[in-house]
Amino acid sequence: MKTVSVLGATGSIGDSTLDVVARHPERYRVHTLTACRNVDKLLALAQRHRPEVVAIAHAPAAAGFEARLRSAGVKARLAVGADELTEVAGTPGVDLVMAAIVGAAGLAPTLAAARAAKALLLANKESIVMAGALFARTCRASGVTLLPVDSEHNAIFQCLPDHRTGVDTQKAVRRLILTASGGPFRTWSAQQIAAATPDQACRHPRWSMGRKISVDSATLMNKGLELIEAQMLFDMPPERLDVLIHPQSIIHSMVEYVDGSVLAQLGNPDMRVPIAHALAWPDRIASGVSPLDLIAGGALQFEAPDATRFPCLRLAREAMQAGGGAPCVLNAANEVSVQYFLDGKVGFADIPRVNETVLAAFGHVPAPASLEEAVALDAQARQRAEAAVASR
Incomplete structure (x- = not known):
């Protein structure tokens, strides 16, 4: 049984994370749920998952919330304000922390989690974009296991050699290729x-x-930020990072090796796939996502970004x-x-x-x-x- 904290529980990544967690009650127990100001949804999540701690970053939104928690039969401790949210994000001993707070607001809580958690599931790319060197030093100093959750970086993580094998990726890899849908x-x-x-x-x-x-x-700024994140996560120079438009979003990214091999990770466009991979790594668990049907999917297209x-x-x-x-x-x-x-x-x-x-x-x-x-x-x-x- 592993404890899981979800920073940014009321967002789309939080939804997907808690969906996967709920499918495996024998493996995971929710420790902390945080939100900015969506208190109604946070209350519903607390009722369902019964965490030990709930946190609300926007203090005015928390008015009367503790009474609502108790009325709903939820005994979780309530933390209010950005500083307290960062404090609970750094609770020592939590097994898995999903860092899914959007934007610069996620930097302090994500760094706190990197110092204290056993494994950090990173969905807050801004932490690396804002302070990549600082973030890397923090992770190295604490020894936290860093698992990327963005579909592109998770795909690259899956296609790279397992770091435990000792393979020198700088010598083995020619390029990292991030795919992008191209947007609307x-x-x-x-x-x-x-x-x-x-x-x-x-x-x-x-x-x-x-x-x-x-x-x-x-x-396409999101893809640009992902390039920066990939450079930091995988220690790859900018000239060996590329973007390829792939409208079907079936191939989530690729790794090209010096021998001419290209490894790609494929799956239906559902964030529960990379989340389940990160939650269970190095094992595999069911994510709730239907199997990929390549025949029904039809042709796969690729374009250069404009x-x-x-x-x-x-x-x-x-x-x-x-x-x-x-x-x-x-x-x-x-x-x-x-x-x-x-x-x-x-x-x-x-x-x-x-x-x-x-x-x-x-x-x-x-x-x-x-x-x-x-x-x-x-x-x-x-x-x-x-x-x-x-x-x-």
Whole structure:
């Protein structure tokens, strides 16, 4: 029996994680569930999974929640506020922590979990994008087992040699190839894309996700951030990382070896597949996902990404090549510009414009050496992004 904490339990990754956990009550027991402000859903999850701790990051949303917990017969301890959420994320001895808090808000809790958990299931790519070197040092120092959950990075993890064999992946691997669906605007013209609405951007053709990550998928920024994450996770130089558009989302990523072999991980586009793999690694368990039917699926397509229509992918590659604090700056600018777009205050084409303006304004900045430095750089970039939006 392993204990599981889910940071970001009310999001889509949280839903999928708890679905897999519930299918294996003999293997897993829920320890902690956290949310930002969706207290109604958190209450329902607490009633079903009976955790030891529940945490709400947004303190005003927690008003009266403890009374609701007790009325529902839930005895879990309640933690309120971002600091307390980070504290419970770092509870010593928890076997598995799913880090699924979206955006920069997930950095502090994810680092806390990396210091304390036995295994960290990473779905918060921003932790690596904002402070990759710091995150890597933290994981090495604590000895935590790091298991990627993003479908692309989990696919690469499955296709790489098991690290326990001692194979030198730097010598054996020629390229890591991340696949991308292309998002809802894959076939749209540049003019159509520029006029896109938030609702259109959030209609992903293959995946059901939150609104922010759906917009990132529509701009291909999500794939750009995944490139940065792959560089950090697998210690691979930028020139050996590629993106391939694959609309069917059946092949989740590939590893090309120096002997000409290409290994790919295939599966139906359902996040329960990589989540089940990470939860049970190195074993395998049922995820609840139906078997892949390649005959019914039909032909598989592949295309090169178009950096002209989707400049965010280019910006992410530039930030990755620049290194230092550039990825942190780009991530912060993107979170601001995407939120303004979702609020209807800027157009879709303004997202890459604001991101490029902010990235250029900072030039070369050193990589954050501490959580405080990462938070400060993030805040500075957000202020610059706010100014860039205001100027438009």
